[in-house]
Amino acid sequence: MRKILFTGGGSAGHVVPNIALIERLLANGDTDVCYIGTNGIEKGIVAQWKIPYYAIDCPKLVRGGGFKGLRQNVRIPFSFLRAYKQAKKGLLSFQPDAVFSKGGYVSLPVVYAAKKLKIPCFAHESDLSPGLANRLSARACEKIFTSFPETAKRFRRGVYSGAPIKQSIFSFSKTAARQRLGIDETKKVLLVFGGGSGSKIINDALRNNLKDFTSKYVVLHVCGKGNLVDSNVKNYRQFEFVTDMGSLYACADVVVARAGAGTVFETLALKKPTLFIPLEGQTRGDQWENAQYFASKGLCKILPQSTIEKFPQAIEETFLDETLTQRLQETSFPPANDFILREIRRAIDK
Known part of the structure; x- marks a missing residue:
């Protein structure tokens, strides 16, 4: 049975598209899934699906915020290293065939740790302009799927897929x-x-x-x-x-x-x-x-x-x-769920 580990968080927008894919995989019954996130909003959203969940302590870049924000940002390298080690531990425990990232600050240490462990990574960018986490993790990913066709052109491995949507x-x-x-x-x-x-x-x-x-x-x-x-x-x-x-x-x-x-x-x-x-x-x-x-x-x-x-x-x-x-x-915007999962399965099985 295939194993896919999901990551993404910080806001519902970095979690719900993952759930769209997770619910499809669980319905099919041919893939084991788990999740790495923080103890924030994603943990509560994922909990209803009763899948393994690894919580990591991940730093978030503070934009603005004066001296307090600057002091927090100075600690990011040390906090990131801790999050990277926690993510690596979760990956080694679950041993996925692939990692799928929906972005957000929690995804970075997970993608970097997966790359180090030679686990193929995939990501999805929902917005027209790519977020910071996906820009930083792009080189570690096999493919970056996008909701907008124009966004795919901004990544060397960008693939226009449309958006994952809960059925x-x-x-x-x-x-x-x-x-x-x-x-x-x-x-x-x-x-x-x-x-x-x-x-x-x-x-x-x-x-x-x-x-x-x-x-x-x-x-x-x-x-x-x-x-x-x-x-x-x-x-x-x-x-x-x-x-x-x-x-x-x-x-x-x-x-x-x-x-x-x-x-x-x-x-x-x-x-x-x-x-x-x-x-x-x-x-x-x-x-x-x-x-x-x-x-x-x-x-x-x-x-x-x-x-x-x-x-x-x-x-x-x-x-x-x-x-x-x-x-x-007169228009059509079908969910990208099947396309994305088919591409991940193809990479796992080759």
Whole structure:
């Protein structure tokens, strides 16, 4: 039986695509899998799959942060060496045939240790502009799969594959999902969420206009852990956290979300008209680039965070944009799961 070790973490975007591949492998039953990550968000996400998990203490580069950030960055070489040794121990214990990295700072020591042990490594880059971890680990990888065709050209071993997407988001029909949640099929449904931990800006923009929205739509709101509010407003459903978005996506006529690559490709694959509000100021600008790429092709809409006061107007325009809906119906963004796994199997078996 083949063995594949997965790594990636720091945010849900570096974990969920791995889960898309892991759930396919477990369903097939022909591959043993395990995971190396930190004790952070990835550990909780992976836990539900009940696979072996090796936690390592991995340093993260601090961008900015003044003297405190500088002091932490100075310690990185020593912390990285410790993480490298921990990763090597996990690799020797599991003895995988291949390593698959989804990026994030935790992936670097794992990929470097695997390269030293002569274990073939593969990685996936979700964003239009490659992240730091994948740029640094590229030379140690057999192939770097990419969600965007243009991104593949930035790696010597880049291969355009599309994005890994969990099959479970395709599990519900609109009718079945609405029956499950008790929503009238004749109603328009607005789905709003702001990433794994929620978004205060999006939450506030929605709730400040809730009376207007709920007079026209059923609103499904994933607000993030600790962000629930007391509310008995008709046509408003709030959820603190949802592990599987399939039923909510199926209900929705329009989606409002951040523009992490995972969300972008999920909404495109599901052909959902979406208004993206890219995260600003806390990232390298990847969310804006991801959304702008598809907005330029007429496949989504963007509301800059700096103009959040136009939130109600932007949602209304998204509902009314029949051209957007038509373009989405004419495009196809199939999950890359099978392609990526086939390429890894081919490398293992040759």
